[in-house]
Amino acid sequence: MTVASPSPALSAAGIIRAARAGGYALAAFNAVNLETAQAIVRAAEAAHAPVILQFSQNAARHGGLTQLAALGLSLKAQASVPVLLHFDHAEDEAVALEALNLGFDGVMLEGDDPATLRRLANAAHDSGSYFEAEYEVVVKGERSGERHDDPAHLAAFIRGSGCDILAVDIGSAHKQESKNAHLDFERLERLAELTTLPLVLHGASSVPLDALARAARLGVAKINLATDLTLAFTAAVRAALDGGAKDARQYLGAGRDAMQARAETYIRALGGADRA
Numbered sequence: 583m584t585v586a587s588p589s590p591a592l593s594a595a596g597i598i599r600a601a602r603a604g605g606y607a608l609a610a611f612n613a614v615n616l617e618t619a620q621a622i623v624r625a626a627e628a629a630h631a632p633v634i635l636q637f638s639q640n641a642a643r644h645g646g647l648t649q650l651a652a653l654g655l656s657l658k659a660q661a662s663v664p665v666l667l668h669f670d671h672a673e674d675e676a677v678a679l680e681a682l683n684l685g686f687d688g689v690m691l692e693g694d695d696p697a698t699l700r701r702l703a704n705a706a707h708d709s710g711s712y713f714e715a716e717y718e719v720v721v722k723g724e725r726s727g728e729r730h731d732d733p734a735h736l737a738a739f740i741r742g743s744g745c746d747i748l749a750v751d752i753g754s755a756h757k758q759e760s761k762n763a764h765l766d767f768e769r770l771e772r773l774a775e776l777t778t779l780p781l782v783l784h785g786a787s788s789v790p791l792d793a794l795a796r797a798a799r800l801g802v803a804k805i806n807l808a809t810d811l812t813l814a815f816t817a818a819v820r821a822a823l824d825g826g827a828k829d830a831r832q833y834l835g836a837g838r839d840a841m842q843a844r845a846e847t848y849i850r851a852l853g854g855a856d857r858a
């Protein structure tokens with residue numbers, strides 16, 4: 583099968599723009615350790631898809647930012663498909679800058695202070711990376727925000743922040759274990775008409791697969807998935823332990839295989855297969 587694919591010479595931002603232009607989305611999966619990161623890269627290789635490997639600031643608190651960066655860069659260097667290494671949900675500018683210095687291809691910062699966003703966008707561009715800004719907050723615990731439906735507000739935000747891609751709220755929610763979110767496609771279509779920048783959907787585990795596929799066709803080019811893959815990983819680890827596994831390679835290997843299978847299902851649904 584011949585499918586238009588991004589050229590290997592494309593920048594990280596260019597790979598995401600190619601997804602938006604091509605009407606598909608890159609799956610952006612969160613990893614926390616070696617096995618979860620391998621599951622993500624293996625799924626992308628099996629589907630011949632570009633993929634985004636994400637570590638959040640929360641994951642860095644657990645595993646160490648320097649160590650996770652080294653892990654991601656090493657997997658990326660040996661992968662047979664484009665792997666973008668993304669730092670997800672940076673909570674302050676300093677840690678986002680540290681991630682850029684460590685070689686991340688892109689960073690996302692929580693918050694909307696215009697001067698901070700602009701400084702970080704400039705720093706990302708100086709290192710050949712992209713910057714994801716949070717135009718709207720997707721519900722996460724106590725954290726939620728308002729939607730902005732004034733087109734001038736969006737234009738000013740993009741101009742002021744210098745962002746390359748932007749997270750929007752179209753009805754998903756973080757850390758949901760069931761797929762009962764209803765995306766507001768009318769709103770997505772309005773946003774996609776107002777900007778050609780790739781849009782980002784957070785909390786995609788809360789959304790049914792067919793709705794994610796539709797969002798990908800309508801301008802969402804980066805779809806963040808964490809919770810559902812964590813559930814797949816943990817269920818397989820639990821089953822392996824219940825089955826008597828004692829060696830970490832047995833139960834973590836079972837988790838890795840299950841997470842890879844779930845990740846590949848998402849990659850295919852989002853239209854990313856055979857784009858690498």
Ligand SMILES: [Zn+2]
Nearest residue numbers: 756784785806
């Ligand atoms: Zn998120």
